[in-house]
Each structure stands twice: as structure tokens, then as C-alpha cells.
Amino acid sequence: MNSKSSSAPAAAPATNAITSPYIRIENVTKRFGSFVAVDNVSLDIQRNEFFALLGASGCGKSTLLRMLAGLETPTEGRILIDGQDMTHVPPYERPVNMMFQSYALFPHMTVADNVAFGLKQDRMPADQIKRRVAEMLELVQLERFATRKPHQLSGGQRQRVALARSLAKHPKLLLLDEPLAALDKKLREQTQFELMNIQEEIGITFIVVTHDQEEAMTLATRIAVMNNGVILQIGSPTEVYEFPGNRFVADFLGSINLFEGVVESIDGPLVVKTEAGPMMELEARGEVSAGQKVAVAVRPEKIAIGKERPSQSMNACHGQVVEIAYQGSVSIYRVKLDGGYMARVNAQNETRSARRVIDWDDEVWLSWEREAGVLLVDEA
Secondary structure, three states: OOOOOOOOOOOOOOOOOOOOOOEEEEEEEEEEOOEEEEEEEEEEEOOOOEEEEEOOOOOOHHHHHHHHHOOOOOOEEEEEEOOEEOOOOOHHHOOEEEEOOOOOOOOOOOHHHHHHHHHHHOOOOHHHHHHHHHHHHHHOOOHHHOOOOHHHOOHHHHHHHHHHHHHOOOOOEEEEEOOOOOOOHHHHHHHHHHHHHHHHHHOOEEEEEEOOHHHHHHHOOEEEEEEOOEEEEEEOHHHHHHOOOOHHHHHHOOOOEEEEEEEEEOOOOEEEEEOOOOEEEEOOOOOOOOOOEEEEEEOHHHOEEEOOOOOOOOOEEEEEEEEEEEOOOEEEEEEEEOOOOEEEEEEEOOOOOOOOOOOOOOEEEEEOOHHHOEEEOOOO
16 A cells, blocks of 8 residues: 555455465556556455455556556556566466456357357367356356357346456456446346355456445455545455545545534543534544544434434534435435534435425434544545
8 A cells, every 4th residue: 555545454355364465566656648547556465355446537446457457567666466577477478367348249259159269269179168168157157148149138148248258268367347337226236246256156366446336345355445546545345434544535435424623622532523513522543632623524324313302412413404315215314504514314214104204494403423433634
């Protein structure tokens, strides 16, 4: 991790945690003219890990993936795979395969021929090709579609053909560039679990690039959050979501309420006086001092909403409901606090009722536990 990384601990994957990293990216920088796409990134990934590079378009994640594949060469730094320096090794000599967002299937070939293409290029004996193709189609549950052409398949089936072709040569590392972006929401969710099961079954290291936070948190054992060519935080999905290391990570992963304020007291639980009005009590992470400007992040689902004033004085505030969005399992409330801040609350719809307990323009109280607040002191 580079100098802009969070100080929050990054959890190692459960497998091979004590071994040397399978993939090591050392101080890698990639420039295109005067533009720095990847800026002094260092990263270790373990064998058999499902790792995600997460960030918005233009953050450098796809450039980093292309350097792993050998499609781009680092301007500075080096890349090691299984202990071997691959920085200047051409793509066709790397133990790596890449699955592109477009799938890039040959339209004139059958499913079986698409899967067999790379094996034929490597001049594998015909009987071995037949056996390997059968294994791959069984793995992705497409045996009965072997003679079909890509245009005769659904989007999810085409995605699985591309995956089978990528795995057919038994690469040590599979790179996936926004692999599910073309699928609709329901199919994307289903395919995420299929990818996880396949990765676990075959035991190959997967690295996926995505801008979809939910996808990264579902698929990956660890996530690297990128912005402007640098890695801001690395950790398990739980760590980066529940304990963001800076404002960017807190805001990028899901929804967040960010309360700007000043540290009021550091004796015992940390107390922050916020610009929005409420006094907040939380557990301190890292060193802060009285009078220091900070922000407190509170996830919308951690906040309780009700019409009765809570008994607690800390972590409680009054406001008025200005918007409600019903989304089936949850309702989203936008509440204008007395101090003017617009807070968001995600409330679980636990009962089946056409009548709302809390409605538009209602005066309400918001409250949350001390553990819900995360202190942020960076300027990211």
C-alpha cells in the first residue's frame, strides 16, 4: 500500500496467510505522457484469493489490471507473479488469462469451439482438448449448449462461455474486467454467486475490477479502494465498509452521513460537537486532540428513527421528514435536522402494512449507538 493508505489493519485472507504473496506489485507507476494513471502503488495478493480493485471510472484500476496481464508496461516499479518478475514479460508468456467486459466470443464458432480456441492455438492434442472442453462446460453448467452459437445464448450464458474459455488453459491468475456489467440486476446477483463457487472449486487466484460496490463486497475476500491512481484502503469487505479510513472510502462505499465537527473531549469516550447540532459520543480510533477538526461517519442503517424523544442526550437529534422512498424491504427517509443538515435513514420494513408509522413532514428523532460512529481525521 502506498503512502496515502489508511492506517486501519488490512485482513489477510484465511488461506496461505503466512506464506509469501502470490502476486506482488512493487511501487508501480504508469504514465501516459504527463498523465499519471497509476501512482506508486504497492500491493500483495495471496494465492487462491478473490481480490477486487474497486473505484470509479478513471481511477486507475483497469490500467493496473492491464499491467498484470502484460497489455501495459509499468513506467516504474515491477510486478511479480509466484516469485517471478513479470514486468517485461509479454502477455502470451504469462500464466495469466483475462476475461473482458465484452466477452469477445467468436460469433461464427460454437460454444465448444470458443472454449477450445486457446487450446488449439497452443497445439494441445485433440483428445486432450475434447476432454478439457467437456470439463470446462461441466464446470459452468453449459454441457447441453456445446453446439450452439453465441447469438443463441442469453447474456448470462455468454458470460459463462467466456469464463470457461478463460479457465480452459488453467491459468495461475484470472483477471476479470467488469465481468458482470452487461447483465441485468437479478442475473448479475445470481452470477456473482456462481463466480464465487467456481473460484472456490478450482482454486485459482481471481482479481476483479469493478466500480460496483455491492459486487466487490459480495465477490471478494479483500478489496482495494482506488482513487486518482492510488490505493486509499485495503481490507475485507467488512473492514472497508464498517471502518472506512477516510472520507472518500466512507462516501464511496454505500450511503453515509458525514457530520463535520470539532473534538470537544478526549477524556473517556470521545465527544465531538458537530456543525449540524448533535453532540456525538464514539470510540476513538487513532490519536486526536481537543479542538481538532474531524468528521463523524454514520451509516443510514445504523440510525433509529421515531417520534418519541430518546432517553440519551448524545447521538440524538431532532428534525423533520422531507422525503420518503419506499423500496420494498427498506424505506429511505431524508430528514432535515434542526441545524440544517440533511440526514439519511434506512429503516427496515418489518411489518406488512399500507400505512406508514412515519410520514412526510412528521417531526422525528434520530438516534444511534456509540459504536455506530466512525471518526475520520483525514482530508481525503
